[in-house]
Amino acid sequence: MLAPATHPRTDRDAERLLHIDPASGTFRDALVRDFPALLRPGDLVVVNDAATIPASLNATSHPVELRLCGAPSGDSWEAIAFGTGDWRARTEDRPAPPPLPAGTRLDFGADLHATVTGVDVSSPRLMTLRFAEPPDAFWPALYRAGRPVQYSYLDRPLALWDVQTGWAARPWAAESPSAGRPLSWATMLGLARAGVKVASITHSAGLSSTGEAALDARLPLGESYDIPEATVAAIARARRVVAVG
CATH class of the missing domain: 3.40.1780.10 (QueA-like)
Incomplete structure (x- = not known):
């Protein structure tokens, strides 16, 4: 089996x-x-x-986890938002995130910050972000703050x-x-x-x-x-x- x-x-x-x-x-x-x-x-x-990439980011400013969807388009990243919980909970059992309208600032520790630039019309979980840090500061900060996407069966x-x-x-x-x-x-x-x-x-x-x-x-x-x-x-x-x- x-x-x-x-x-x-x-x-x-x-x-x-x-x-x-x-x-x-x-x-x-x-x-x-x-x-x-x-x-x-x-x-x-x-x-x-x-x-x-360490695509899973837990915000310190809001009770949300963001998962980056992959490579950016220019300086814009797509992300999926999840509510409270951790990797031990199945993805489908995680609660919905709080509203994160365009303009919301998200902090991921002291040296990684992003602004929500757009929210998908059919799902508020799917959004676009722009990080505040220039590339030479962004990548080290992402690797410090993020971790790989996790799986509840592990x-x-x-x-x-x-x-x-x-x-x-x-x-x-x-x-x-x-x-x-x-x-x-x-x-x-x-x-x-x-x-x-x-x-x-x-x-x-x-x-x-x-x-x-x-x-x-x-x-x-x-x-x-x-x-x-x-x-x-x-x-x-x-x-x-x-x-x-």
């Missing part, structure tokens, strides 16, 4: 991997460390190199390093690009030895839950992506492309 994991594995490549043979349709219960043996020379693995809170892949680069993802997390450097070395190439894209993986059924029905919200020219060329050359989300 399948059940949610209660904590992240430290032996990442011992995660289970379901392999479906495209020719015979047979199923095989494998491990992630078996991944290189399932591919052929000339295949291409495409990974998402978005780093997971037995302990996640640290930021628990939700990163081995090739995390640009800080774009609101939640972890978790399909790539089990790929250890040993597995990646196995791919290279098997003649399998690796290329990357950046995709701003967004929030998986909002606490409101109507808003959940709109997921995913807008998510940025970037595909380098080198990756486009690698895809064109490849025999077979395997995408790792």
Whole structure:
């Protein structure tokens, strides 16, 4: 019987991997460390190199938690607001936040501040923010004040390093690009030895839950992506492309 994991594995490549043979349709219960043996020379693995940001922010000025939705558009961030409670409560069981109309100033400790610049017409939980700090001050302050989005089925809170892949680069993802997390450097070395190439894209993986059924029905919200020219060329050359989300 399948059940949610209660904590992240430290032996990442011992995660289970379901392999479906495209020719015979047979199923095989494998491990992630078996991944290189399932591919052929000339295949291409495409990974998402978005780093997971500490997207969960507890305001010190209001009884709310804000979850950033992903990469900003210019200096504007989308966020979802939650009422009182913590990560031990299921998202759908969290109470609604207090009203946060446009113009509301939110403080997240002493050195991170934001102003609500807009509220979605169909859901007051969804809003846009503008942070007061310039970029060189904002990013360190965000990493001090925030933490990764948490999940109630876990037995302990996640640290930021628990939700990163081995090739995390640009800080774009609101939640972890978790399909790539089990790929250890040993597995990646196995791919290279098997003649399998690796290329990357950046995709701003967004929030998986909002606490409101109507808003959940709109997921995913807008998510940025970037595909380098080198990756486009690698895809064109490849025999077979395997995408790792």
